[in-house]
Amino acid sequence: MHSCELIDSTLREGEQAPGVLFNPAARLQIIAGLCQVGIDEIELGPASPLQSCLPELLQEARALTAKSCRLALWCRCRAEDIAFAAACQPDVLSLSIPVSDCHLHTRLRKDRTWLRATLVRSIRQAFSLGIPQVSVGLEDASRAELPFVLETAQLAEQHGASRIRLADTVGICSPGTMRALVLAVKGAINLPVGVHCHNDFGMATANSIAALEAGASSLDAAVLGLGERAGCCRLEEAAGYLALVQGNKKYKPEHLPTLCQTVAAAAGRSIAANHPLVGTEIFTCESGLHQHGLSVCPATYEPYAPERVGSQRILRYGQKTGRRAVALQLEKQGLHLKESELQQLTRQLRTSEQALSEQQLFCKASSLYQKLERI
Structure with missing residues (x-):
């Protein structure tokens, strides 16, 4: 757990929370705060031609971070989105593709043959356009058939993916089931495994830490747990636990209150007095x-x-x-x-x-x- 990495998704997953939209100045403040805490990778947003501000944001973020962390974009497996992402020149492009029948068949009306072809084509396109690292996120992995999850992870590895990210998209995992999923995927591939845990049952941070204990190399989080529905793993909890309990010196918990206050103000949210690590009355x-x-x-x-x-x-x-x-x-x-x-x-x-x-x-x-x- 001392060599794990924290990937912040406040500017992507966090901004998906209803009513949350960060202005350009707030985005830069958040990026600066994340660097102070010592975050390893910052996901700046979803890559789409509709996100016209992304190229400028990436350029400003690169100057602000001075290569102290990686800058990433999240992307659907769509040719136009990948092309736009490549033009922004991120350090990492995180391709997302669903692996559960609920998403693949019911939502997209596609089959597994389509998924295989789309994933391979998307990875190849990303590399052909000069993106240095391609991470593959398996959406709804916690509800998918495990053999197909493993097959998809292996396919991504065969075509050069640098990381597999397992998404507990509707937050149904427990620490035990998350551990089993991570161990199974790690046993099938030779790539770093990350997790993206949602908080529908209040276990996103616990599941993320359980994943690290099972050998995952990274976890996604957002400041204050901002995100869809009940949100996702709270960055302040994960960073605080790793620094204060596990003794990971890479992360600086003394900067968490200021970062959380910055995000709360920009998002129009309040911080409960008993909020872990940053609440005003926890001591x-x-x-x-x-x-x-x-x-x-x-x-x-x-x-x-x-x-x-x-x-x-x-x-x-x-x-x-x-x-x-x-x-x-x-x-x-x-x-x-x-x-x-x-x-x-x-x-x-x-x-x-x-x-x-x-x-x-x-x-x-x-x-x-x-x-x-x-x-």
Whole structure:
């Protein structure tokens, strides 16, 4: 997992979310933020002649990133789209083709013979137009027949694809089924395998990490999980987990809050106070049991130091706070109360409608008893 890669799709998958459309300035801000975090590849958008801004965006992004990451485009297996993508000169072109019967037969009214011919023709066209790396994304792979998934992956490998990307298009995988899918595909080809996980059942990040544990080399993600329906793997969760739990030094979690705030503002979305890694209240604590533990050793109830994500610990004292937590906090500030006084103060806190900050707690205790020190 230390050699894995994060592929950001905020400007492609993320912009597919209803009501989200990033302006040119926001796109460049997002790209700069992604580079600060250390993202390996940025998917700038879908390649289509309708996307007239893409050539200029790619040029500006190349100057902005200074080759610190790869710049990619996503593309359907259509000749005109591939030709447009090649004119933009991306580092990577991600061709997408469906492999499930639901998409192939029902949506497109095509058969597997058509798919084989189309995939081979598309890969050849991309290379003939000078695209250096071609990634093949297998849409709806999690609902497709496994033998056909393996056959398609092998066909892509035979014709020069540099990566196979497995899409859990409607988010039905669990970590166990994702692991099995990745292992099966890895056993059939000698190419890096990536995953693109959707969040319909709230498991996109978990499934993406499970894929890495099974040997996948990359995962797709979007800032705040923006995307179709319930979105996809959240970039901040994946990058944070890899950096803070797995010790991957490539990613810089301290830049995640600013990146998420940039995307939220540009997308017109809010960030919940308890949003993992970047929420404003994830290090705010009021319950007595946890405050006691934090006072003794922060690691008891914090998986990483708040400073690692540019945050800070905030303690609140109110209806959920116990006597022991109050005593420890006051002692840290040099105020030692008798047991009867502690009990009285705690009773007052527990009947108060508003929790107090550390300083407010100290002031309340001081004003009540007129004693700044008692040893």
